[in-house]
Amino acid sequence: MRIALATYSTKPRGGVVHTLALAESLARRGHDVTVWTLGRGGDTTFFRPVDKAVRIEAVPFPPVDGEDVGQRIARSIDVLGSALAWHLATAPELPDVVHAQDCISANAALGAARGAGVPLVRTVHHLDAFTTPQLVACHDAAVRHPDALLCVSEAVASEVETAYGLTPTVISGAIDAARFAAASRSDPAARAARRAWRADLGRFILAVGGVEPRKGSLDLLEAWAVLRRHRLDLRDVSLVLAGGETLFDHRAYRAAFDARAAELSAELGAAPVVLGSVDDGVLPSLVAAADVVAFPSTKEGFGMAPLEALAAGVPVVARDLPVLREVLGEAALYGRSVLELAEALGVALGGGAPSPSLGRAVAAGFAWPRAAAQHEEFYTRVARPRTITLPTPDAALIA
Structure with missing residues (x-):
């Protein structure tokens, strides 16, 4: 055809x-x-x-x-x-x-x-x-x-x-599950790529998709702040956001995000890391290096980013939306509000996420x-x- x-x-x-x-x-x-x-x-x-x-x-x-x-x-x-x-x-x-x-x-x-x-x-x-x-x-x-x-x-x-x-x-x-699974392997090249990200970012929560209203970026920022305030054992975990800008004009939302990040930096002594667009060739290693991938979108059609994280064996915390329940099933943790997202992030960071093998099996099905x-x-x-x-x-x- x-x-x-x-x-x-x-x-x-x-x-x-x-x-x-x-x-x-x-x-x-x-x-x-x-x-x-x-x-x-x-x-x-x-x-x-x-x-x-x-x-x-x-x-x-x-x-x-x-x-x-x-x-x-x-x-x-x-x-x-x-x-x-x-x-x-x-x-x-x-x-x-x-x-x-x-x-x-x-x-x-x-x-x-x-x-x-x-x-x-x-x-x-x-x-x-x-x-x-x-x-x-x-x-x-x-x-x-x-x-x-x-x-x-x-x-x-x-x-x-x-x-x-x-x-x-x-x-x-x-998704191309094999590409993200390869980034999580124990071979020298994959391990070196992950170590390079960890050397720059330490332990980190990753969100892929840019800073915009539909991606729930401000809610994730507030959930991370809750962890920094109330979990002494997680105060070394940074928040990293990757992804470029869209065709649409989200400057007001980005300005609100930056202003709130500055306030939290003064309060908590830490600010989120906004990477912007990440080269496609190194995205799998960034995902595989994360401690948790957060996906707090308020509206989605499918959810490639969390599936790619599952393929890499990385825990996922997602907004509790019907579509994400449909796609991710029992392989992810969910939350609706800022507090629920913070709680789920804490559970995932503490080792309480569903097994990586379940996540890989779910990702391989797409x-x-x-x-x-x-x-x-x-x-x-x-x-x-x-x-x-x-x-x-x-x-x-x-x-």
């Missing part, structure tokens, strides 16, 4: 990571796969090397001074949509399906795919509650108007059905080869058969 996947960014956000892994897995199954994206900030490819069997189309998207979030969203849709429309109108062979992974790429692909007669699939990773009018419209249209919907968990599919009256097909997300095979079967059902127009028989010849 010819498959076009579309995503909104080249940066290591969850949907982008999902898109690349899916593309590579489909290519290994013999499909012709192209990934379309916006090349923000001069990017011409993604944050990590991509299998050469996958073609990359990074549409230039230079910054515009003074542009607000709504304007940037509208321009993103227009630029990516125009590039897709031109390609579909001029390509010698059309894709069998266009598959968008977020509301921006879905809106960009809507007109282009319809105009070319190609079905548009959308994966709804999670539902958001936006306030920016352009984002509200983008989010809504990207659920209502594609030809077919996928979700990466039953929990999100249920939310979509409740909110929109639509029934998506569920194909669970996946493998890309199986997810790619399920996508292949879904595309086959969704793709429209190509119609072939045969010449009209000559009546005289028939006679």
Whole structure:
């Protein structure tokens, strides 16, 4: 099959990571796969090397001074949509399906795919509650108007059905468990990589995903502060946050986080370590070096980061959300409030987390080869058969 996947960014956000892994897995199954994206900030490819069997189309998207979030969203849709429309109108062979992974790429692909007669699939990773009018419209249209919907968990599919009256097909997300398991091994290279992180960070709680409201960063900061105040045996445990910024404007939230971190530093004599984006090649060793991986997100569609931690044999403390219960099961500890998260972190740091073998078994159940095979079967059902127009028989010849 010819498959076009579309995503909104080249940066290591969850949907982008999902898109690349899916593309590579489909290519290994013999499909012709192209990934379309916006090349923000001069990017011409993604944050990590991509299998050469996958073609990359990074549409230039230079910054515009003074542009607000709504304007940037509208321009993103227009630029990516125009590039897709031109390609579909001029390509010698059309894709069998266009598959968008977020509301921006879905809106960009809507007109282009319809105009070319190609079905548009959308994966709804999670539902958001936006306030920016352009984002509200983008989010809504990207659920209502594609030809077919996928979700990466039953929990999100249920939310979509409740909110929109639509029934998506569920194909669970996946991770490269072997890559994170390798980072936890006892061979010299893996041990040295972990020691390097520990030399810089000491004992630490790790959160992957950046500082933003949906990731529950402020709640995690407060939970860590509770541990520092009330657990003398854990006062040497630092808090480390890794992950880059999103397309959306979370400057006010980041400012509130930084201000609270400064207050806690004055009170407790310690401040969180914010690493920003971490190179994909060293991320597994960072995860494997952590004492606990915290995942206090207030809204999620799947949960790659905690599964990757489980694959590395690292305890996980997650927000008690239906989707995370669905994916992580009994392999994680859970909390809803700041105090509950702090208590669960204390238990994990004290050796009371579920067994690493259980976590590894759960993580191994979410493998890309199986997810790619399920996508292949879904595309086959969704793709429209190509119609072939045969010449009209000559009546005289028939006679």
